[in-house]
Amino acid sequence: MRYLHFEVSSSKRYGDFCEVSLKGNFEPSLPGQFYMLKGEWGSHPLLPRPISILDEEKNEIKFLIKDVGIGSKKLVELKKGEKLSGTGPLGNHFPFERIKKNEEVILIGGGVGVPPLFYLAKTLVGKGVSPIFIEGAKTKSELLLVDAIKGLGLNFEITTEDGSAGKKGVVTLIAEKFRKSANYVFACGPYGMLKSVSEIFSYGKCRCFVSLEERMACGYGICLGCAVKIEEEKGKERFQRVCKEGPVFDSRVVVWK
Amino acid sequence: MEIDLKIEVGKIELKNPLFLASGCAGYGLEFEDFFDISIVGGVCLKGLSLEESVGNEPSRIWETPSGMINAIGLQNIGIKNFLKDKAPLLRKINTIFIANFFGHKIEEYVKVAKILEDEECIKALEMNISCPNISEGGIHFGVDPLLVHKVVKEVRKSVTKPLWVKLTPSGNIKETARSAYEAGADALVAINTIPAMAVDVEKMDFRISNKVGGLSGPAIHPIAVKMVYDVVGEVPIPVIGCGGVENAENGIEFLLLGARAFQVGTALFYNPNAPVEIIHGIKDYLKRKKLKSVKEVIGRMKAKNKGKDSCS
Numbered sequence: 001m002r003y004l005h006f007e008v009s010s011s012k013r014y015g016d017f018c019e020v021s022l023k024g025n026f027e028p029s030l031p032g033q034f035y036m037l038k039g040e041w042g043s044h045p046l047l048p049r050p051i052s053i054l055d056e057e058k059n060e061i062k063f064l065i066k067d068v069g070i071g072s073k074k075l076v077e078l079k080k081g082e083k084l085s086g087t088g089p090l091g092n093h094f095p096f097e098r099i100k101k102n103e104e105v106i107l108i109g110g111g112v113g114v115p116p117l118f119y120l121a122k123t124l125v126g127k128g129v130s131p132i133f134i135e136g137a138k139t140k141s142e143l144l145l146v147d148a149i150k151g152l153g154l155n156f157e158i159t160t161e162d163g164s165a166g167k168k169g170v171v172t173l174i175a176e177k178f179r180k181s182a183n184y185v186f187a188c189g190p191y192g193m194l195k196s197v198s199e200i201f202s203y204g205k206c207r208c209f210v211s212l213e214e215r216m217a218c219g220y221g222i223c224l225g226c227a228v229k230i231e232e233e234k235g236k237e238r239f240q241r242v243c244k245e246g247p248v249f250d251s252r253v254v255v256w257k
Numbered sequence: 258m259e260i261d262l263k264i265e266v267g268k269i270e271l272k273n274p275l276f277l278a279s280g281c282a283g284y285g286l287e288f289e290d291f292f293d294i295s296i297v298g299g300v301c302l303k304g305l306s307l308e309e310s311v312g313n314e315p316s317r318i319w320e321t322p323s324g325m326i327n328a329i330g331l332q333n334i335g336i337k338n339f340l341k342d343k344a345p346l347l348r349k350i351n352t353i354f355i356a357n358f359f360g361h362k363i364e365e366y367v368k369v370a371k372i373l374e375d376e377e378c379i380k381a382l383e384m385n386i387s388c389p390n391i392s393e394g395g396i397h398f399g400v401d402p403l404l405v406h407k408v409v410k411e412v413r414k415s416v417t418k419p420l421w422v423k424l425t426p427s428g429n430i431k432e433t434a435r436s437a438y439e440a441g442a443d444a445l446v447a448i449n450t451i452p453a454m455a456v457d458v459e460k461m462d463f464r465i466s467n468k469v470g471g472l473s474g475p476a477i478h479p480i481a482v483k484m485v486y487d488v489v490g491e492v493p494i495p496v497i498g499c500g501g502v503e504n505a506e507n508g509i510e511f512l513l514l515g516a517r518a519f520q521v522g523t524a525l526f527y528n529p530n531a532p533v534e535i536i537h538g539i540k541d542y543l544k545r546k547k548l549k550s551v552k553e554v555i556g557r558m559k560a561k562n563k564g565k566d567s568c569s
């Protein structure tokens with residue numbers, strides 16, 4: 001982890017979303033890790049925003065950011081050449097290292113949970129593992145990274161709540177099919193989606209991991225603001241930090257709300 | 258020209274007047290990826306209590322214009338775990354560590370202080386009195402001058418290490434400062450966070466699960482400056498300024514008004530490099546003002562401090 005100053009090398013806008021590429025001398029990252037990003041706009045907003053790494057190449061790092069409020073709006077409006085600061089890479093990562101080529105791996109993403117899963121999918125494909133990618137959205141126009149995911153040449157399934165693309169319904173409709181066969185499940189997206197995924201896969205031989213969100217101030221473990229309740233041992237619950245022990249947690253230890 | 262940043266707070270000599278504020282610097286071990294922790298004057302560790310404390314339910318933080326509200330709930334590993342897991346590591350680091358601590362009863366304050374007294378890596382004790390007193394119906398120790406006197410006096414009797422008292426901005430800070438001084442405090446820190454609240458109008462609910470939290474960051478800086486001015490005028494012991502410092506200028510404001518040192522808290526969250534920049538900035542300021550030592554800055558405006566407050 002480092003605290004760095006970056007320059008925006010490109011910024012591509014798609015509706016509410018923006019793909020931002022930064023140039024800088026950053027440390028290598030792993031899928032599931034994130035940066036705390038802040039532009040040079042002074043005290044409002046004051047705190048940096050946590051954004052997952054979408055992809056990384058030599059001296060260039062990419063993010064996909066959705067405009068949902070004051071901080072993300074400023075980030076998506078950054079233009080090529082503008083400066084910003086960032087701390088990262090932060091947090092743990094999706095534990096993919098031990099996955100074997102013949103194992104069944106399911107990636108389930110929705111909304112801003114899709115970018116870190118794209119990074120994971122790309123890494124897995126690089127290792128010779130071909131995961132199944134399930135992406136869900138409310139409607140077709142909110143689907144993210146469809147061409148990029150297709151480009152990886154893996155089994156890709158889409159669901160939309162209004163049926164405007166892929167299967168009509170939510171991701172768990174498709175995920176259900178893999179209940180008995182999946183070896184690994186990695187999910188990132190809205191809380192409700194993660195909870196349902198966890199209900200399907202938190203038993204048997206399957207290892208299910210979810211990437212959680214919580215409001216953050218520092219992102220590097222010192223403020224204790226990003227607490228999430230985790231069952232550390234049977235019957236023993238404790239707060240852990242989403243930014244440090246997470247954001248990726250074994251779905252079986254998360255104490256779901 | 259060699260620039261001298263050394264200062265003293267009572268008997269403690271410091272490399273420079275910059276402390277990392279309690280709760281914003283963990284246990285002093287979390288910054289090694291950003292800068293060498295031995296460059297700072299001192300580190301105030303996360304508040305310790307007798308027993309481990311799990312902290313509040315989320316949501317614990319909410320951002321406000323130029324500030325943030327937190328209700329972490331004084332989560333900490335407890336004094337025993339601190340001595341076992343953290344203290345041995347701190348002993349190897351060449352900077353001053355100050356142990357921030359709290360209790361919910363006077364006896365708890367005394368017990369923690371006595372344990373800290375024997376730990377060699379701790380050079381002073383910083384009492385957080387912004388805590389509800391469960392023996393007296395939950396009223397905060399820090400707002401009642403009589404309670405402040407009582408709790409500080411009991412701790413003072415039981416330890417010999419320098420005792421700093423961290424004042425809350427709630428209540429009348431001149432009175433609580435005087436009480437703490439008369440009860441034997443060696444230095445005062447002003448200020449802790451300011452009680453604050455925010456409401457989510459869509460969900461019609463509180464933004465923070467604890468409802469009330471503490472406001473910190475640049476938003477509170479001018480309030481802290483006024484309170485440091487008040488406390489410096491009230492007591493003859495060293496005062497340490499705290500609240501919204503994010504650059505050298507903010508820290509120097511406290512020094513000019515008579516604070517001996519200052520602390521940096523929330524700024525570390527959005528700029529982990531802030532201590533390096535601030536120390537650099539103080540050197541630049543001294544050069545620009547053709548001053549050799551930061552001591553020449555401390556209290557330089559004190560003569561101007563005199564005079565009555567008037568209505569604004």
Ligand SMILES: Cc1cc2nc3c(=O)[nH]c(=O)nc-3n(C[C@H](O)[C@H](O)[C@H](O)COP(=O)(O)OP(=O)(O)OC[C@H]3O[C@@H](n4cnc5c(N)ncnc54)[C@H](O)[C@@H]3O)c2cc1C
Nearest residue numbers: 049050051052064065066068069070071072112213214247
């Ligand atoms: C580990 C992690 C990785 C993330 N990765 C990405 C990413 O790759 N791309 C991306 O676009 N976003 C990502 N997010 C979410 C992003 O950080 C928030 O959308 C952003 O902080 C919102 O800030 P804002 O100032 O725009 O919103 P605000 O103005 O502060 O709030 C606007 C609305 O967004 C909600 N909101 C704010 N922060 C969060 C949060 N952390 N989680 C859920 N809801 C929130 C608020 O409740 C409010 O309704 C990630 C979050 C985390 C914790």
Ligand SMILES: Cc1cc2nc3c(=O)[nH]c(=O)nc-3n(C[C@H](O)[C@H](O)[C@H](O)COP(=O)(O)O)c2cc1C
Nearest residue numbers: 278279280304385448449473474500501502522523
């Ligand atoms: C997340 C957080 C945790 C804190 N924890 C403590 C604590 O344990 N003990 C204490 O005395 N003060 C604590 N404080 C208060 C700070 O030390 C400081 O007094 C206050 O935040 C004002 O300074 P700032 O504006 O520079 O942050 C905490 C502040 C924050 C933001």
Ligand code: FES
Nearest residue numbers: 219221223224243
């Ligand atoms: S955001 Fe500060 S500890 Fe996680």
